[in-house]
Amino acid sequence: MGDSASGHRNGADNDSQIGIGICDGQNYVEKVNKVLHPSIMSSPSWPNRTMDTKPFITQYTSDESNRMQLRVNNGIRSNKYLPVDYDKLKLMAAEKKFSAQKSLLKVKKIEQMSKQSKENLLLKQHKLIWQKEFMRLNNVRKRAQAEVEGHRRQNATEGSGCCRMYEHFDLYEASLDEEFAEFKMNTCDPVWNLREDLQFWIQDNHEGIRMGDPEVVEKHAEIRQTISQVKGQQNSILQQLYNEQKCLEGELSSGFLWEITHGGSETPHIDFAEGIPEEAFDLECSDDELKVTVLQEFIILDEKFRERLHFLEDEHSKILSRGTHGGWSEEDHFCFVVNYDQYPRELNNRRKLIMDRLRRHLPHKSRPELVAHEEWCESNKYFHERKRALVVAWRKGRSELFSKARNTFIEVEIAKELVEVQAEYNRGQKKIRDELYNKVRIWREQKLEAMMLQEKMDARRREEAQEQRRMEAEKEKKRRAHEKEKVQKFSDDRTEKRRKQEERDQERMEELRRLMEEQAVLDKERVNYRKEQLDVKISERKLKEEQKAEDELEKERRLEALREQVRVIAESDRVRMMQDTKAWQAKNNPSEEDEDININKPLFEINTFNSKQITTDPRMRLEAKLREAGLHNSPYARQVMAGVPPPQPPRRDMKSTVFKYD
Template identity: 60%
Template sequence: MTSKQVDPFVMQYTSHDTDTLVNKATNGVRSNKYKAVDYDKLRLLAAEKKFSAHKSLLKVKKIEQLSKQTKENTLLKQHKLVWNKELIRLNNLRKRLQSDIDVHRGVNLTQGNPCCSLFEDFEDFEASLDIEFAKFKASTTQPVWNLREDLQYWLQENMEDLRMGSPDTVQKHNEIQCTIDNVKGQQKMVLEKLHHQQICLEQELGMGFLATITPNEDSQKVHVEGGIPEEAYDLECSDFDLKVSVLQEFILMDEKFRERLKYLEEEHSKILKLGRNGGWSDDDHYVFTVIYEQYPHEMKNRRKMIIDRLQRHLPKKLRADLVSHEEWCDSNKYFRERKKALMVAWQKGRSALYHKAESIFTEAEMAAQLDEVKAEYNRKQRQVREVLHEKIRNFREQQMEALIIQHKMESEKLQAVRERLKMEAELETKKRAHEKEQVAKFHEEIEKKQQKQAEKDQKRYDELQAQLAEQAIFDQERIKYRAEQLDAKIEERKYLEEEKKQAEIEKEERLEALREQVRVVAESDPHRILQQTEAWQNRYAENEDDIDIQKPLFNVIGFTSKQITSDPRMKLEARLRDAGLHNTDYARQIMSKVPPPQPPRRDMESTVFKKNLNNT
């Protein structure tokens, strides 16, 4: 330890501190002025408080758990209703499809139908599948159920022995446990094998000829072949320029639609970058779409229910991932619809242009034949050509107008979707604002109640102040009267003391006269003063063996510490002193109304003020 770490001595002190130390030293540890602390009782009180606090905390946690459980049960009931509706719909759809399949098979199994032999092979294959399924069930699931029933019967018979810890029963129980583990391993291998077969079948259905007869989502898309169709090349037209201009319209139309398609893909480039499923796996995306479609748009709290259901089925996905994927699905759906509408319009436009070109070429051919037959109609033929060119221009304008209207309709749909999302956000905002207003109203009511209570307390405090002021006036009068009485008593006491002193003096004079008459004259013996008297010697000899060391030096005439601390006035004064209220009028009024542990004597009761009241 260095010199810097040593604290300096405290050299300042006051006389009050020394007086306190002197009082503690003189009074001793067992003095009535100090109260011993019962630490065991304090520990019990602290443990009691901790136990009550812990009990209250457990009650609060139990209420929270019950609230969460009730909320969870309500959500599960709502999910169950939605799932039951979906289950009923799927069952009806399955029955309808199965009935269509049965009708189709029944029609094709009739004699004379070219597909009769093929459907008979289907029947035989289905029968063989039923036989294989029965064998598989008998070899896998039926033994498990039999084992389960045997185990239930064994547990019922040997439950008591198992609880008592019988060695044979415990050994048998361990053997059964090993058998169950072995069966679980076998079942796991069977399930893995079935899952592998399922994957192989799905891959087989997606390849070769089976892929063509089981179209997927990509094969159902609208496909348009660009360029001039071969059928348009085969159309006959004597006017080469007209044919070239008409066929050029196919290329112009393709360029316009490709530009629109490119603009659409650029507008949704962020969606297309994420891939076909928005960066999710096929299974997760399928679960998301199926659950999302189960809840109707008019359902209350639809979005909350969907998010809760998705979090249960996809626990590894965060809420932010679910929300972002939901936005991606909406945008992707809108992109697919717009693209499909654009491709359909493109296909219809090419078909209409082909029929229009066919009619134009037919009309041009007929005009050319008429021109060959009748030369005088050359002028009319030119007019017809002009009319045809005008029709083409009108058709082009009509197509452009139709494309503009279609684009406008798509923009309006997008605006409607955005407005719907905006309305949902506004409804959510209004709902939160309403909840905030309710909370604010609740706080205002609490503040009003507190203000009323404060006014009531202030009123009561004013009344007590008035009563204390009246009591103070009454006390002043009483003190004044007591002071006058005390002065009179002091004067009377002085007079009595003077008389008593005079009587003592006279008595002493008379006694001195008597002493003079009976006084004995003895010899001088100085050593007798230092010797013990005979009475003292006899008393010491008698009490020498019976000395009580614990006997106090002086007899205590007064009150013990227990009697003082048991007085309710003493306890109340200590509480008021701890609160800092022992010098207030309120404390004086309360102390005056506290009764003593024993009623006072009748001769100690003052009747002065009663007499004054009777006189008034």
Template identity: 45%
Template sequence: MSGRDLRSFVTNYRSAEIDKLARRATDGLGSNKYKDVDYYKLNNLSSAKRFTSHKFSMKLEKIEKLCKRNKENNLIKQHKLLWQKEFLKLNHARKKIQAEIDEHMRDNRTGICAQVYKEFEYYNHRLEHDFESFKKQTAEPLWNLREDLEYWLTENKSNLSEGHPEALEKHEEVKSTIESVEKQQAAIFQHLQGEQITLEKELNSDEMLDLCPVQLERRPHIKQGIPDEAIQCYCPDENLKTSILNEFLHLDAKYSHRIEELDRKHTLAKRYDMCGDWYEDEHFIFLAVYDQYPSELNNRRNLLLDRLKRHLPNKTRHELISHEDWWLDYKYYNERLRGVMLDWARDRKELLNKAFLIFEEAQIVHNLEEKKYDHRNHQKEICDALFNKVLKWREQKEEAMKLEAKLEEQQRQELAERMEREKERENNKRMEAKSKINSYQEEKERRRNEESERDKRRLEELNRLLEEQAEYDRERVKFRKEQVDEKNEERKRQILQQEEEERKKEERLEALRETVRITAESDPERLLQNTEAWESRLTEDENAPLDIQKPLFDVHTFTSNQVTSDPRIRIEQKLREAGLHNSAYARSILSEVKPLHPPRRDMISTVFKD
């Protein structure tokens, strides 16, 4: 407590009011000068604060859910746009293929395959008839039953709620009917699933795969070695024939080496089968979703993984990425392998045609040599020239193969670099997010440490102030005790003096009464009669007008308006509402505020003036 607060704290200590001060100190909270704490009001305030906090937390949770829902809706909207494009493309492809099939059937309706197409048309009509009959037997009765149940429930809703016996009995019959229908539908569904599995096994059989192989496996079959046509072909020069036939072996060795090198580079693609160690339906879903997201699409990676997680919830992100890497490698491997096989078949065919041409030319030259012996040397030059052509052609082919291998290596490196850049971008994004989180945590920890240090310093300052105040209070109590003891002694002396004066005064008065005392007559009825003052009062009350607005009791204290007009009361109330009434700021403000009227000079204490 500062010196400025001492004047408002110290009350008026007059000797005549010592008993009142003692009584007030002993009464404590029971005194009329103190107010009891309104715990009900405090509980209401704390409940209101808790309700406000709970309301704010619910609002925050609602905002978080709204943000998540908006983010989810945005992703779904992007997926929907891509799916609409894919749907239009597939629908266009379906219509195009259907138009080609119809055109092909119209063109061949009168040909050799007319009977086959007629059987196809008959089988199609039979399937449509079976579907319509299946729909009438299964789907339409269920819809009719549903409509009847809705109508029955609408009509008997009130009876069921009231618990009529007939309605309850009918309700049990309806429930038994629905259970029987559910069992029948389950049996039909199980039967259809069995037929579906049988048809899938039939379609995946070896005979069907031989007729309709997988797209990635559609590559030409190469029969290695020297073709029988080239061996059976006649050539007058055996050395020329042997060298040309050896070119087939050399070509096969070159392409076999390329295939082995391709297999060695793509060990990941060769590790698994066509589905990459996944089930066939899961791999089909992966391919269908993967083809819908082109490489030039913005934020393609996140959209693709989100879509795959929706369609394949049992797969983790690592499994999806691993399967994607395998699929890209497997696809690239099959494309390159198919290209190599096509080049191999083309080169073998070209070499075979070239060999036939060379053999024919050699045979023509040999016939001319038989006819014209003089031209034999010229025939040899022609053979050498042809052999040089073959060697030159082989050199050209080797150069072309090297260039193709170089281009393939460049494409593979570009693909690897692009994938590496994409992974690096993803890692940079993650590191940036992680750095932001770490900086936020460090800032939060720093603020927490600063608050704790500030609270510790404030606690030490408060403890020091409380110790100084306690020491000051002890000195003040000691001084007051001494003052009270002195006043008690003074009061005792004054009481003794007053008693002595009263005794002497009473003696003098008694002597005076003896001189003027009158002996009154005995009147017992006088005790039962009204006094003159009472009679005059009754007369005044009867004649006085009745004041309805007069208060029941006379008030000799301060009114509420007089109390609340004090600026100190109003400021203290505002500080209490703001929760600052116990702070040093509130004490400094209240010490500087002056009352509405200055205090009387007799109310000012001069005990602690120095």
């Protein structure tokens, strides 16, 4: 009854809520029409369309509201509504929150790992760049050292004038090495010895420190105080060295040393005198007006280049106003330039790497400051390159103008000399022509006489040649007749030799035929004999194969008899097959004998020495005393250590004869 009453009460409440919802829905429609259709409301036809609901169709209709009312009246019996378990929902929400928190932690861990991997990748790339730069600087250092050593070897000989100076250099370098060795012995070696002694003491008293032994703790406090004093001394020494370094850097950055060390700076200087050079005044020229005009070109050239230089400086006045370091300190600027130049232009992701590297080296500088200084460095570099190119062009223009002026003056002098030489040349040419004409006339007369004599000599040679050819023809005729007689005689002899050779060949052929017939008879007998021998071998092989087959059969029979003797004959026992094995029983049902086994006993016996036995060894204590005295690396220490016997004599099987004769 109570449930039904509550159900009716809930139904009434739901009805009232539904009615309120319907009213609110109508108000909501009016509000939406006002918001979504302001143009309609502002139009003149809006009053006539207040009751027209066609432009806006609501989701709920009268049928749907009736169905909702029925479902609400039915209550729990409706298949559309189920009771809510809030505890279960809270558990589900807690599980969702826990899984979300877990996922969030996992995402944060992944982000952290990603950041760490990116950081490691950047450090690896920086390391590769620094290794390349280190190799380059190392090569430059070695090359500079080689040049210095070569210069020293070249000038440190007895005959050179700088011999005494380089001897002083060597003595000063040796004194510096001695001072450095003494400084190292007085500062570094005691610290290392103290470190080794402290390590040995900590290893020896580690157990006492852990257990809180009063004596060991007091000794440990004294040692910590001593270490703090040593650290203070080292810090004072380092501060003193830092001050000396600053003093030396100050000396190098002032006066004459600054000019030596910064002679190759990037700022170009005009290292030549402007105006007309003195060498141009010394040039000789017969035309004074031309010389004055040419020398005026030097002044005009200087004025043009000076104007271009002033224009360049005015164009980059903003860069020059920030000083030589762009408003930064010298150390920061040097750090920026050194790290920036290590990354080549063709490197991938170059700007990101540069900014990351500069952020690490210059943490007190922000990124906008780094970017601004980078732009200033690029502009400053561009300005100095343009200025250097301008100075080089200026110097080159002056040298070219000087060469051109010198060549012009030389050409003027040459032209003047050529006019004088031309007149002298014409007079000489006339005289030479007369002499040559007389020589040609004499030569023509001599040539005609020589031609007459040559014709007479040619006629005489032709007659002698004809007589010679006639005599040679007679000799050739006699020679040919003699040759014919020799050829006929040779032909007869060869015919006779051929006939005799044919007779000998015929006799040899008959003899060979007779020998071949006899050999054929012998070969036939040999073939028959070989055939008989082959038949005998085949029969013997067949007998051996038959004997072998019989032996195999006999062997198989004997083996079968042996198998019969050793063959196992056992009855099948299914119960025995299903029973536990002896090994399983021994493992799962241990006997009483195994109950006395000590499970805490180690698996293997360890035959070694503990720390107390090692420290009681006299050799160990002797070595510690020698180390405290600084004699543990001396031959005396090795000799003393070799003479100290061990606490117990070694066994005979531990002696070795490998190093017997060393």
